[in-house]
Amino acid sequence: MSIDPQQVPIPQPFQSIYLEGLFTHCVDCECDLLDSNVPYTVVKHVVGQEPVFEMALCLECAANLRSQYSVETQQRLNEFLEQAQRREPGPAPDDQGDDFTWEDGIAACFSCGKPRKDCRRYELAGVCLNQDLIVQAPTDLGFTTPFLLCDDCNEQVSKLISRQTRDAWDRFMEEHFDGPPGVELDSPRFDPILI
Numbered sequence: 001m002s003i004d005p006q007q008v009p010i011p012q013p014f015q016s017i018y019l020e021g022l023f024t025h026c027v028d029c030e031c032d033l034l035d036s037n038v039p040y041t042v043v044k045h046v047v048g049q050e051p052v053f054e055m056a057l058c059l060e061c062a063a064n065l066r067s068q069y070s071v072e073t074q075q076r077l078n079e080f081l082e083q084a085q086r087r088e089p090g091p092a093p094d095d096q097g098d099d100f101t102w103e104d105g106i107a108a109c110f111s112c113g114k115p116r117k118d119c120r121r122y123e124l125a126g127v128c129l130n131q132d133l134i135v136q137a138p139t140d141l142g143f144t145t146p147f148l149l150c151d152d153c154n155e156q157v158s159k160l161i162s163r164q165t166r167d168a169w170d171r172f173m174e175e176h177f178d179g180p181p182g183v184e185l186d187s188p189r190f191d192p193i194l195i
């Protein structure tokens with residue numbers, strides 16, 4: 001049985017703090033995100049209540065970035081994700097996912113189930129299409145969006161990542177985030193596992 005993804009107008013957590021509204025362009029190829037029917041991922045890194053990093057990356061650029069990851073890393077990440085998806089639903093189990101909302105998606109870490117209020121640092125990610133956020137409950141096969149990954153799990157993921165992958169990611173970050181406003185340079189390292 002498959003659960004069809006829903007779409008909702010992009011809620012505030014997946015809007016740009018810097019732009020004070022929706023993300024408008026891909027950080028990499030700068031394509032128009034709001035009008036081009038290209039899915040894109042919004043990623044934020046939050047410390048306390050403060051987003052310290054944000055970006056929107058289109059599907060094509062995400063695929064391009066992932067293709068630079070080592071095969072080993074991709075395998076390990078896939079295993080990690082499969083395990084995470086198999087986790088029993090956390091504190092607020094929903095019936096068959098019918099009632100899954102974007103709020104559910106970011107209420108707790110998708111990997112370990114730690115509630116957001118207990119996370120000092122975490123990563124948020126969601127897949128958007130034009131002006132909408134896609135809401136997809138965790139399923140056996142598919143991915144879930146939006147989701148939250150806690151700092152502990154992020155650290156675990158960091159350990160799965162090969163040198164080659166790390167270098168590819170660091171290059172990407174240097175290229176795009178060499179001190180633009182809204183990005184805290186001493187913010188903790190994190191890794192983009194699902195972009």
Ligand SMILES: [Zn+2]
Pocket residue numbers: 026027028029030031057058059060061062
């Ligand atoms: Zn792009």
Ligand SMILES: [Zn+2]
Pocket residue numbers: 109110111112113114149150151152153154
């Ligand atoms: Zn976690």
